[in-house]
Amino acid sequence: MVKNKILVVDDEEDVTFLLSSLLEFHDFSVTTRNNPAGVMEELEKNSYTLIVTDYMMPGLDGLKLCQEIRRSLKTKDLHIMMLTAKGLTHDEHQKLLELNVYIVKKPYQPNELVTKIKEMTKQ
């Protein structure tokens, strides 16, 4: 069985490690990035099924990243899961929904997150 590839982006190493090992235990192939710079290059270079990313990271605007993903021919159909601790404004929330982004509020239940990821990637 070909494993679904997931890119996990978060500036906190502990979070990326926990999330990646959790997903690996559920048979996903996971790549992590703690530096948001170069995420687009990574997505265009390698083929992913899903990106799980934090909304607020230094040097990265979550909304802007989602817009870039949808603009790129290679990544326009990529599933996006946005983790956010911050309360989003109505406008931000709307824009993200328009971009077909699944929003998860922190703190999240890991098993529920995995269930949703499985649903999104049809694994």
Next chain:
Amino acid sequence: MKTTSFLLETAVALGVISLFFLFLPEFKLHPYYFWLVTLMMAVRYGVVAGVVSGTCSAILFSTLLYASLDKKALETFWDLKYLLEPALFILMGGLVGQISQEKIYRIFEFKERNNQLQKTLFQIEKERALLEKAKNELEKRIVGELTTVTTLYETAKRLESFKLEDIYAGALQILSDHLEVTQSSLYMLENGLLTLKTTYRAGGAEGEAPSPRPQFTRTDDGERPSATGPGRLTYEEGKAVSKTEGLIGIAFETKKMISIREALTSHEFSTLKGGPLMAGPLVKKDGSVMGILTIEKLSFLRFTPSTMKMFSIILDWLSSSLENALYFQTVKARNIQDEIVGCYTYDYFKQRLREEFLRAKKYALPLSVLVLKLKEVDSVEVSKQLSLLKSIYLILKHQLRDIDLISQYESRYAFGMMLPTVQGEELQKIKTKIVEEIHSYGFKPFQEVEKELEFVISESSFSPKMQSEIELLNMLM
């Protein structure tokens, strides 16, 4: 060819013919007898003998013929018919001698060559014998060197460990295997006392017949090495000996290996009685003594200078291995964090708990300990195991405060958590949160896909009645 031989033989043969002629009336003079003598000499000795015996035969034949002829016949004595036969003796003697001589020379040459070959063969045989001897010596040396290399390799293997118990057992095993030592002990200097670490007794318990070739086994599961078969290793914790008395005292003080034989030249027997036969110091590179290795019993025939030399080499080797292992243990003890998982080590946990316990006792502060034990994690694939342990550690870290300490607890598959200023209800809340959080991840690291990770958490809290942190830990059981 000897001249005298053919002359003598010719003389004897012609003498016999002459005697027959003189004393046997019925003997008739006939040239055949002379032909026989001439040809025999010619064939046997060659041309000179042929000519000489032919000439002698001719003279004797003519003389006897002359004597046997009547007067009438004597008038014709000088006729050709009487001279032809003697002339033929000389001629045929020379001719047959010449032919024969070539064969004689060839035979002589063959004999010479044969002799030469015999000499060469003898020389070759001698060289072969020497080479054979050299080969045997070389083989012996190769076997000897191979044995030495094997011994060295085995010795190195036994002393290469960083576990002190392995080295103690290895050293006593080497003494047993190579010096036929049937009882030996190893003492280490601890808090100023020479403390017995390991004793080896061939034949098992005291009183049993010793065996010179005991078998040992090493264990790699963290347990102490043991000996099987007739040999037995014993660990007698805490038993200390004096570092100033007896043979051990001499070895400790002089920092030199000593045997009872040497010690008796300068010490009273009563001071050495009941002690070991040999004792040697385990010396660090800086010259300080870290322990003593003793031989209490060994085969009488092995109490030789070569055994002492070997014992001295083993001491050097053992000293070096022990020093490295001790250094490793020191460095390991200083390392307070598990590099892979990220949590603190169990040693550090115990050290910090001791400090926190004293603080709690002094200022009557709450202090609690939680221990989380994961079940069956040792059956999880190694790569997943590390990932799982680190995940659990991170979960715990996120649930606890910065002042709390998370460490390994006894083994890698258990975590100890020290929670200063926490007890009672608050502790229960934390415990519940940890359980819920770990369950929320739903870890399924096992081969059986649906099997979830199981764990238990035990707790204990400080009570002013407690005298030490050990009591706090004992409450966890």
